Amino acid sequence: MSRDAAAGETPYMAGGGAPCPEPGSTALRLTGSTHVTSLVQRLQVRESTSAKNLTTPGPTDDELAEVMRAAVAVPEHGAIRPWRFLMVREAGQRRLSEVFVDDLLAVDPEASETEIAKRRDGPLRSPLLIVVAVSPRAHPKVPEIEQVVAGGLSAFVIQSCFHDMGYGAVWVTGQPSYSERVKTALGLAPTDHIIGFVHVGTRGPGASASPPKKRPEPSDYIVEWTGS
Ligand SMILES: Cc1cc2nc3c(=O)[nH]c(=O)nc-3n(C[C@H](O)[C@H](O)[C@H](O)COP(=O)(O)O)c2cc1C
Secondary structure, eight states, X not given: OOHHHHTTOOOOOTTTSSOOOOTTOGGGSOOSHHHHHHHXXXXXXXXXXXXGGEESOOOOHHHHHHHHHHHTTSOOGGGOOOEEEEEEOTHHHHXXXXXXXXXXXXXOTTOOHHHHHHHHHGGGSSSEEEEEEEOOOOOSSOXXXXXXXXXXXXXHHHHHHHHHTTOEEEEEOSXXXXXXXXXXXXXXXXXXXXXXXXXXXXXXXHHHHSOOOOOOOGGXXXXXXXXX
């Protein structure tokens, strides 16, 4: 019996069991096998939802707040808190769409109408777009790569939590992620990193029709290193 079950607590059953307990409650601590099994199973079936299959409504403010509490609970070296999260909705998305097109035309003045339309459509494809960025700080023990990794973990947690809540989400990058013009428009420094644009929304009919993804065989990537 898990420690929480022994204590008479309700374990957190992600994706359709008992209601999620209050943040900070003992039931949220992953101390019992029930929780671990649940987390492992949920991660095994996590998947992205193509932005073209995302529709309204987006998450509520309360749901978003819950997810962001998880996003800042990722492992992170040195308590630098290098991540930045920009919530982009509606007017913000329309403005970002213009920025994306301006950036494309600055890089490629000959861009085709199709390319322009695709770039314009990018930020508009979901009710909520979360820009996950990292503002690295010089630190004697924490190289920049570790701070970028922390931002990546946050992006993963955000996407996975929304999946767990029944929403769809996808993490995309592309040329705008690396554009100084886009960073500046978003209020970021040129030295900041855009880790990704995480689209979030309700899974549309196209998403529901997709069969579960076939995943790689873990043993293809695992070796036992014995040192000999
Ligand atoms: C850092 C990063 C950047 C990505 N950028 C893109 C992208 O620009 N376009 C895209 O289609 N998928 C991108 N992906 C991949 C998708 O987010 C997704 O993982 C992929 O489509 C596989 O789907 P799955 O998550 O269900 O396995 C990116 C993933 C990561 C981690």
